[in-house]
Amino acid sequence: MYFSRLLLLSAAFSQAPFALSATTFDFSNEYNATSIHAEGDKYFINQVSQLTKGDVDITLHTGGSLGFKSTDNFYAVADDAVQIADTLAGSMAGIDPIFLLSSLPFVVENADQAEQLYQIAKPYYQKVFAQNGQILLYASPWPASGIWSKTPVTSKQELTNLKIRTYDKNGTLTLREAGAAPVKLSWADVVPQLSTGGIQAVLTSADAGASGKFWEHLDNYSAIQYAIPLNMVHMNKEEFDSLSTANQQSILKAAELTDKHNWKTVRTRVASNYQDLAEHKVVIHQNLPDSFISLLQEAAKPSLQEWLEDTGQHGKNIMAEFEQNK
Incomplete structure (x- = not known):
C-alpha cells in the first residue's frame, strides 16, 4: 500500500511540472x-x-x-x-x-x-x-557620443544645416543652436532614415555605430566627447x-x-x-579644432539652463554637489 501511494505521488509530481518551474x-x-x-x-x-x-x-x-x-x-x-x-x-x-x-x-x-x-x-x-x-x-x-557622418564634420561650416539625428531634447537644442538641422529619432528609426537619405549624420557613440554597422552608410566619426x-x-x-x-x-x-x-x-x-571602425575604413577625427569644440560648448549652454529651470531645486542641488566633488 505504501509503495503504491509513493508511485501515485511520483506520478502526480511528474504531471505537474508547473509546481517546480522557474x-x-x-x-x-x-x-x-x-x-x-x-x-x-x-x-x-x-x-x-x-x-x-x-x-x-x-x-x-x-x-x-x-x-x-x-x-x-x-x-x-x-x-x-x-x-x-x-x-x-x-x-x-x-x-x-x-x-x-x-x-x-x-x-x-x-x-x-x-x-x-x-x-x-x-x-x-x-x-x-x-x-x-x-x-x-x-x-x-x-561611451561618449560623437558625430557619425558621410563627410567630415570638424568645423562650423561643415555642421551648418546638416540633417543629423539626435537622441533627446538636449541634442536637438544644442545642435540647432550650433547651426545644424537636428532630427530626434529613436534608435530603431536611425538606419532606415540613413538608407533613405532622411538624415546625413548621427549623434551617437562609436559603440552604437559599430553595433549598427554604420560604415555601410557613413565614412567619418568625429570624437567631440559630447556626453556620456x-x-x-x-x-x-x-x-x-x-x-x-x-x-x-x-x-x-x-x-x-x-x-x-x-x-x-x-x-x-x-x-x-x-x-572596428578602422577595420571598416571609417575615418576617426580626434584632436578637433578648439574653435569647433568651443562652438559646440557655447551652443550647449541653453540646454543646461533650461534643464536647471525645469528641475528646480533638485537640479541645482545635484549640480552643486557634482561641481564640489568632481
Whole structure:
C-alpha cells in the first residue's frame, strides 16, 4: 500500500511540472544584440540565474523585437506589458526632466565623472521609478557620443544645416543652436532614415555605430566627447514583490554586480570600437579644432539652463554637489 501511494505521488509530481518551474520574465532592449547595453543585460541575466539557482528565468529581447522602443518602455513596464526594460534615459524626459541629466552636453569629461554624477542623482531616479510602480535596477552607460557622418564634420561650416539625428531634447537644442538641422529619432528609426537619405549624420557613440554597422552608410566619426548618456534598466515593482525574499535579494545583488560591470566596461570600450571602425575604413577625427569644440560648448549652454529651470531645486542641488566633488 505504501509503495503504491509513493508511485501515485511520483506520478502526480511528474504531471505537474508547473509546481517546480522557474519564474519567467521578459526583458525589452531596443538596441542590437552586440551593443554594450545588450551585453550588460546578458551579464545581469547570467548573474540572476546563478544567484537564484535557476528559480528566475529572464529572456532578453534585443532589437526592439517585442515592439517596444525606448520611448515605450517606461509605461510598458509600469503596465506589466514587459517586466524589465533597458531604456535610454533621455527618452523618459517627458516623465521627469531629471532623466536628461546624463546627456547634458559637455558637463562630464570622462567616465569617472559620469559615474560620480550618476551616484549623486541615483536617489532622484529611484524616486521617480518608485512613484510609477517600478524599481531602478542598474545603469548602462554609453561611451561618449560623437558625430557619425558621410563627410567630415570638424568645423562650423561643415555642421551648418546638416540633417543629423539626435537622441533627446538636449541634442536637438544644442545642435540647432550650433547651426545644424537636428532630427530626434529613436534608435530603431536611425538606419532606415540613413538608407533613405532622411538624415546625413548621427549623434551617437562609436559603440552604437559599430553595433549598427554604420560604415555601410557613413565614412567619418568625429570624437567631440559630447556626453556620456545613460540607459537605465528598470523592473515592474509588483513582479519584483511577487518573488521570494531570497530571490529579491538575488535580483538586487545581480543588479549591483552589473552596475559595477557596466561602468568598468565603458572605460575600455572605445579602444575596441575604434579598432572596428578602422577595420571598416571609417575615418576617426580626434584632436578637433578648439574653435569647433568651443562652438559646440557655447551652443550647449541653453540646454543646461533650461534643464536647471525645469528641475528646480533638485537640479541645482545635484549640480552643486557634482561641481564640489568632481
